[in-house]
Amino acid sequence: MLTAIYAILVMIGLGMMFGLLISFANKKWSVEVDPRIHEVDEVLPKGQCGGCGYPGCMAYAEAVVMNPNVPPNLCTPGKDAVAKQVAEITGKKAEAMETVIAFVRCAGTYEKAIRTGEYKGVKDCVSANILVGGDKGCTYGCLGYGTCVKVCMFDAMKMSPEGIPVVNPDKCTGCGKCATVCPRTIITLTPPGVMVKVNCNSHDKGAIVRKHCKAGCIGCGMCSKDCPYGAIVIDNFLAVVDSKICLEKCSDPVCLTRCPTKVIRPAIWGVVPGKELREEIKA
């Protein structure tokens, strides 16, 4: 019985001694940090996505507190709410942030776009792209091996069975990692409010596009000619929509009815282009 008591006393004594040692070390050798850095870090979404341009949320917190030139609205996943809070803590002014989400500019599913052969390599888009132009006929089109899906930290991208990745608009924060990693720069960041999107990335001439893919933009220019607000330009055989003009001015898109290949479609995220609800398109 006595030995048990001795054992307990010894353990308590040891615990107290170590506890005192640790708290002493903590006080004597502590590093001075600006307490605001931790406050900012608490507010950030902690996705560690790197969308702000810094390696991780803590790094951005440090930069925004210590460096007067770093703006408080760089966190795209956090959007305006977080920007406001960071601005408050650091005493800086937060400008309004544009919400953007990822947009995959390709409709070349397995059904619509031809493949040049059976690919037997590493299942990764960058790897497929370095082999004499990949295994798809269209050298601008989505290869469908899911490198973008793997890199998304917010679980906002999924590879559809048709071979085109699909973006979940509720989860996508617009951090841009998928856009960086795509070897064919198919993914862009677009404001989610636009009325239409051009689901093609190919700058090939029309005849070549049709040879490779039934869903591609042939650069005919009908959409550009008929748009009353001048929101669409043809850049080297590819239609490009200026999202600002389209957002601000357009309420009834004429381009949707003019496009002969139906590559311009209503801006609906979350489905493979071509599989959206049929009702809203008047042929």
Add this chain to the structure above:
Amino acid sequence: MPQVQEKSDLISSPPHIKSGDSVKSIMWTVAAVLMFPAAFSVYIFGLQATLVTGVCVISGIAAEFLCQILMRRKIKVLDGSSVITGLLLGMSVPPHIPLWIPALGTVFAVVVFKEFFGGLGANIFNPALAGRAFIMLLQPLEMSSNWHLFPNGSVIANKLVTAGNFTSEAFLSITGATPLTILKNGEKFALDYNFSIENIYDFFITNNILQSLIIGNAGGCIGETSALLIFAGGLFLMWRKIISWHIPVSFIGTMALAAYIYYYNTGNPLPGFLTLIHVFSGGLFLGAFFMATDTVTTPLSARGLIVFGIGCGLITFLIRIIGGYTEGVMFAILFMNAMVPLIDRLFKPKVFGV
């Protein structure tokens, strides 16, 4: 009009040709080579040996199959790797062990030490040895007894009894009458049963114990008795470039060197002879040629392999001399398996132009 093909079908990165080796061919070659010591064990220990090895192999295959189905992995049973695990484990248990023990050991080896780690290529520890360690801790007695019940295998047993210096009681008190245990406990016997150490050494020399060890009809576990067959098998595998010479040479060499230095320095009259006894018994050959050369659990570079072998040799010797286990090989290899990631990081090959 000659045919000109429209497209070629396969797109892949160069190179477009490869040599013939595959994982399957490697595994089945090793399994085939292991058949020879297994066959020899039947001669020594009778059909009991086949039963044990057979049970191990079957339970290994069944365990891998079930595990891969339940874990929804590709069924890779036909590779032969679980066959090798079963064979090695079966060959490293004593012949008269109740069958459920090696079966359990193999299942544990394949399921926990291979599949749970991630399948072939991802395991850190040698599955057969890890399984053996498991059953050794589970049933230590069964793992080290009853050699003398096998007439062919117990040359020592017969000679001990007829040598006249032992009583049969004395003999039965030796629970594991392998040459190593006799060496280890020799002094104790001398005191208990009233004869000198020299008698034991005499007994060893006059009865050609060394020869028996090499050929294989001395006591021991099923597959580890015949150093000659194992050595021949190892040479064949080296010729086929399935294993490399680095580990067997460094393992056995370090063991021999350590033993010789130890016996020489402790004033033993027969250091060379005892070194050879050490080298040829206790499953060292089976361990050095088949267990320690398992490619998945050993270092990658040549220098790393030599360091691994030296480490195994030293630890085996230390365990045999200082520690309690007359077998040190198993634990030495398992310990060095744990050091492999460190060895890989420290001993990289010298890059061209650096």
Add this chain to the structure above:
Amino acid sequence: MFRKIKGGVHPHDEKQSTEDKKIEFMPIPQKLFVPVHQHIGQASIPVVAVGDMVKKGQLIAETADGRGTPVHAPTSGKVTELGNYPNPIYGSSLCVVIESDGLDEWQENLLTTRNYENLTPEEMIDIIFKNGIVGMGGAAFPTHIKLAPPKDRHIDTLIVNGAECEPYLTSDHRTMMEYPDDVIKGTLIAMKILGVSKCYLGIEINKPKAIALMLEKCKGTPIEVVELETRYPQGAEKMMILAITGKEVPSGKLPMDVGCVVQNVGSLKAVADAVEKNIPLIERIVTVAGKTVKDPKNVMAKLGTPFSELFKYCGGFTGKNGKLIMGGPMMGQAQVNIEAVIVKATSGIVTISEKDVDYVPERACIRCGRCIEACTMHLMPSTLSILSEKGQHQTAQTDYNLMDCVECGCCYYVCPSRRNIVHYIRQSKAKNAMVRNAIKTGSK
């Protein structure tokens, strides 16, 4: 003299079907699709327009910067189109399409006769540049840049690469057998340009006739013929330097940093033609081989000839193809389009039959170490492939010397798990390059 390299593999060289066949000049195809991008560097810019009549040897594309090479018309005819056509290296590129008029007439006053001994090195470099000569062993690096290293590099050795270690290819072998004088002339020219007095010609011992012939022809010249072990990749630049001079090119550096310049025998023949006769690079020797080719040959083909024409000339196919490769089977690119064309770097086109392509899916690395033994740069290919598979591309570069890999393919060749090691390494290199570019351009 016989030197060995460490590592490497020894596949069957498969040269028996074409090594003794004399070079044949194939008839000019009706249309030639000459790419403007056939070399390492920026694509050249066309200087002709649709409808122009061109003569053989006329300049049709000039360099964008001084570092590319110009492109010349391989035959006389009319330019019918400037468009994108299949390019075997880059997938597709801008091509000048020439419809041949069958006359094959040289441009007026193009050809001349000169003696290299009367020319200065600077003049010769300019001639080589103007005639569009590139490395014809497969790298397509502009020769005028290679033969003019920066002044602070002291060059003392020229190595002529006659090794030709890839299976199936025999174009260099036949070049040496049928144009030995041109090769030697080219070598002497290169020696004068570089200002070296030491020169070695390395040939693998599986070409005994070539060795004997070159030994005979090199008597009285400063060129020393060296016999090399038949091993892949003996013909790689760094391996040639190691085998012949014993020096290792330091990691991240070039052969000129150890005082060596390596040139292919085909390139040197083209150099001789350019300097002494002002002939631009418009045609080259191509080995057409493979088990499904009816009549494998060594063909002198004009640049811009589609592969299909070459296969037609060689009797077509006797079986179904699994792969069509430009170059050798160890490092060549698999082609998806049989209409891809011959470019300056095409040393051969090889087919692999469907049943020989025994495709087996890859599995986990079993750490057998064969790749480490085979790796010519003494790296750890198994670890590099595992790091790439797990996405740790930066670690591969900083800790495991990823950038030293020359992608020779020996690791894949020996791997029992059939892992796409070279592809994984290329993936890591590509992803690291994308990150570097993103940082440079300031984008995320």
